[in-house]
Amino acid sequence: MVQMRKWRPLLKLDDTEAQASYRQIVEGLVTAIVDGRLTPGTLLPGTREMAQLLDVNRKTVILAYEEAMTKGWLVSEPRRGTFVNAQLAPLSTVRSAPPSFALELLAQPAVPYFAQRQQATALQHRPGMLFFDNGACDHRLLPQAVLHRYYRNALRKSFASNTVRHGSDGTSHGLRQALAEMLRNNRGLAVGAEHICLTQGTQMSLYLTASALLEPGDVVLVERLSYPPAWEIFRTLGAQLVTVDLDSEGCRVDQIDELCRLHKVRMIYVTPHHQFPTTVSLHAGRRQQLLALAKRHDFCVIEEDYDHEYHFDGRPYLPLASDSTQRHVIYIGSLSKSLGSTFRCSYVVAPRNVIEVLEQNAALILGQGDAVAQQMLADLINDGELKKHLRRVSKEYRRRRETLHSCLAEAFGERISVQEPEGGLALWVRFADEIDVDRLVEKALEYDLVVRNGRQFSPMDQPENALRLGFASLNREEIQQATQRLAQAANAIAG
Secondary structure, three states, rough: OOHHHEEEEEOOOOOOOOOOHHHHHHHHHHHHHHOOOOOOOOOOOOOOHHHHHHHOHHHHHHHHHHHHHHOOOOOEOOEEEEEEEEOOOOOOOOOOOOOOOOOOOOOOOOOHHHHHHHHHHHHHOOOOOEEEOOOOOHHHHHHHHHHHHHHHHHHHHHHHHHHHHHOOHHHHHHHHHHHHHHHHHHHHHOOOOOHHHEOOOHHHHHHHHHHHOOOOOOEEEEEEEOOOHHHHHHHHHOOEEEEOOOEEOOOOOOHHHHHHHHHHHEEEEOOOOOOOOOOOOHHHHHHHHHHOOOOOOOOOEEEEEEOOOOOOOOOOOOOHHOOOOOOOEEEEEEEEHHHHHOOOOEEEEOHHHHHHHHHHHHHHHHOOOHHHHHHHHHHHHOOHHHHHHHHHHHHHHHHHHHHHHHHHHHHHHEEEEEEEOOEEEEEEEOOOOOOOOHHHHHHHHHOEEEEEEEEHHHHOOOOOOEEEEOOOOOOOHHHHHHHHHHHHHHHHHHH
């Protein structure tokens, strides 16, 4: 039997609790039984003795015992006493974690891309840790005072118009109108609010779009190196992936015609503006060829334009979706590279019949959007504050790109090759064979540096002796430190 002096802490009786004492005793008994600290058949002290041990009125203990007996946790045997119900299933003495789910789950293969992201999240609080991410923006450069003001104003408007309570149809339409005007003016898309479906992230956009188009067994073309969440979504939906090669001018569009003769291609997923992860821009001739092939073979082109805002050399290419004659492109964009991942605003641009289907499906998993955030984002776009912010940070990001390029050249020399991109927030760096990137990534952790392995961007898990190094989220001093750590790791594995 549990030692008498341990009854009070065992039952966690707390004089400061507002809850009635007898209820605390009941809950303490149940918790102790469930946790295995009171096993089936254990004899409890009598009501008078327990009242003395807990320093409570005997009636309090009587009430607690009676309720626990009513619920089947305790039993009373005449002339013997009160016991933990012996009919209860035996439990382990200590349970450190909740038991696993009773039903079998559908097994999902581990995705290295997500595994390393979880690893990076676990390391982010380590003092002095630096990260070469995939090309995120720097939240420290956001105009905090402006965002605070616009959010307060949006909150005030939302409460005044009661859109917080009754949904966000009005604010959704306002944001879609603002985005449509931005896309018309900056990207040449002839669209209105009715051609835009709002989502909470690029991956949600991809999932909604793919689930509306794909059936199990459909063939989807992806580039030989591509965005892992995209091709994992296609696989989850039962698609068969077929890869298209890349070169210094982007996707090898010339291979698509032959692939379409071998397979009934349903869709191709591309990032033509700044190819992910290699950052190469798809040249104009190949863009026109891709649109012609989509029309000839009747497949859908999913065009993700994840960082259109940042193009440093020359004028940015207009999206494939801007071609007024095309009828096969669905365009996906986001504000996450402009305002950071905190503001979960992405969007799909497509003909109205597509948008109607996407919005119906989105309503099942999302419900109403964030009315306050939608109002704020619309105001930021309409008032020109977003454009002003992008103009300011673009200059800084360009300087950071130059810093990283210079630091890499100094640290690695001819052991690397870098094709400086026309835009974007990352560099794609190829290493000489003497540097094993797989070992380099592991060794870099010992120098407090997290960097992604190039192999993770291969849908077919092919080795890739390259790294994608995002520079925008690091200031120039941090870029120098991170490059030095990467060089130290490379020297360590070479030795």
